[in-house]
Amino acid sequence: MLSPVTVLVVVLAAGSGFVVTGALSAVDLVPFAVVGVALTLPLLTLGHAEDEVRAGRRSMARIRELLAAEELPVPARPRRPDGDRVEFDRVGFSYDGETPVLHDVDLVLEPGTVTALVGPSGAGKSTLAALLPRFADVDAGAIRIGGVDVREIVPAELYRRVSFVLQDVRLLRDTVADNIRLGRPDAGPAEVERVARAAHIHDRIMALPRGYDSVVGEDALFSGGEAQRVSVARALLADARLVVLDEAASYADPESEAQVQAALSRLCAGRTLLVIAHRLPTVAGADQIVVLDRGRVVERGRHDDLLAAGGTYARLWRAQHATDLAGADLKGTVG
Ligand SMILES: Nc1ncnc2c1ncn2[C@@H]1O[C@H](COP(=O)(O)OP(=O)(O)O)[C@@H](O)[C@H]1O
Numbered sequence: 290m291l292s293p294v295t296v297l298v299v300v301l302a303a304g305s306g307f308v309v310t311g312a313l314s315a316v317d318l319v320p321f322a323v324v325g326v327a328l329t330l331p332l333l334t335l336g337h338a339e340d341e342v343r344a345g346r347r348s349m350a351r352i353r354e355l356l357a358a359e360e361l362p363v364p365a366r367p368r369r370p371d372g373d374r375v376e377f378d379r380v381g382f383s384y385d386g387e388t389p390v391l392h393d394v395d396l397v398l399e400p401g402t403v404t405a406l407v408g409p410s411g412a413g414k415s416t417l418a419a420l421l422p423r424f425a426d427v428d429a430g431a432i433r434i435g436g437v438d439v440r441e442i443v444p445a446e447l448y449r450r451v452s453f454v455l456q457d458v459r460l461l462r463d464t465v466a467d468n469i470r471l472g473r474p475d476a477g478p479a480e481v482e483r484v485a486r487a488a489h490i491h492d493r494i495m496a497l498p499r500g501y502d503s504v505v506g507e508d509a510l511f512s513g514g515e516a517q518r519v520s521v522a523r524a525l526l527a528d529a530r531l532v533v534l535d536e537a538a539s540y541a542d543p544e545s546e547a548q549v550q551a552a553l554s555r556l557c558a559g560r561t562l563l564v565i566a567h568r569l570p571t572v573a574g575a576d577q578i579v580v581l582d583r584g585r586v587v588e589r590g591r592h593d594d595l596l597a598a599g600g601t602y603a604r605l606w607r608a609q610h611a612t613d614l615a616g617a618d619l620k621g622t623v624g
């Protein structure tokens with residue numbers, strides 16, 4: 290309604306009415322037309338400004354929320370872990386202090402082994418995995434790396450040892466290179482390129498308008514699988530001995546899936562891995578499979594033994610295998 294054209298048409302139409310009835314002389318109509326059109330721009334600007342104030346208020350609320358979030362306590366007398374053996378010792382956890390999400394979880398990750406977490410949706414797999422990089426602290430029991438409670442390890446040391454590639458990858462609105470460098474800001478361009486190649490994302494980055502200097506969300510728009518490969522590159526650069534991996538349940542296209550799998554196998558070589566597994570090869574090839582159900586470990590062992598045991602795992606595996614053979618989406622069966 291406030292566009293210059295509409296205003297001009299309205300002023301001229303109404304004005305000519307007055308001119309015809311003789312209430313206004315034609316010459317007197319001119320200033321109305323000129324001022325009317327000139328007024329539209331400031332009014333439009335006011336409208337836009339109000340939108341911006343509203344968006345600013347929403348951002349302010351989010352920033353307040355972030356600032357109000359409690360920091361995890363930093364250890365007063367930090368200790369250095371001796372080795373990379375990970376031990377979950379009778380771990381209990383709840384998000385709200387009332388409904389327990391994990392009960393009495395015992396789990397050992399031997400250095401250089403792959404542990405697959407499987408179980409129905411909502412069993413607590415993501416929660417358990419997130420406790421190792423200390424996204425939250427346990428309510429009961431302890432998690433130890435190299436014999437030292439993660440709460441006694443200084444954060445910088447912890448993140449030198451533990452890196453993670455999560456399902457829902459968040460990239461920062463910053464250059465692609467800086468996104469990869471997040472875990473090791475001092476890394477040079479050659480190193481960034483080396484890990485990007487290893488993560489099968491280098492060619493995609495070079496195809497961007499400004500290569501590694503493209504900004505995520507502006508001239509670098511990544512698909513889910515591509516963003517995950519960027520986060521694999523980030524984890525490769527950080528070069529931690531322990532990797533927590535939440536496998537994506539499905540990819541848009543098989544090519545992207547193959548690339549992500551190739552990137553992940555580079556990341557996992559020779560490291561200790563805790564993987565929330567949605568894919569048959571990862572599950573079947575794991576050194577240890579841990580089946581979670583409603584926050585408890587209900588079964589553990591190797592693939593063949595668990596299949597032979599005919600319990601929850603055998604049921605989940607058969608269900609997934611059936612849908613897999615039918616070419617259906619795996620999501621929802623093990624996930
Ligand atoms: N941030 C959160 N706040 C509160 N409850 C949560 C949060 N994340 C997960 N939960 C709850 O914890 C339980 C376990 O969730 P999750 O660990 O995501 O399971 P899984 O990864 O096995 O599907 C679920 O009941 C879920 O609703």
Ligand SMILES: [Mg+2]
Binds near residue numbers: 414415416624
């Ligand atoms: Mg999950």
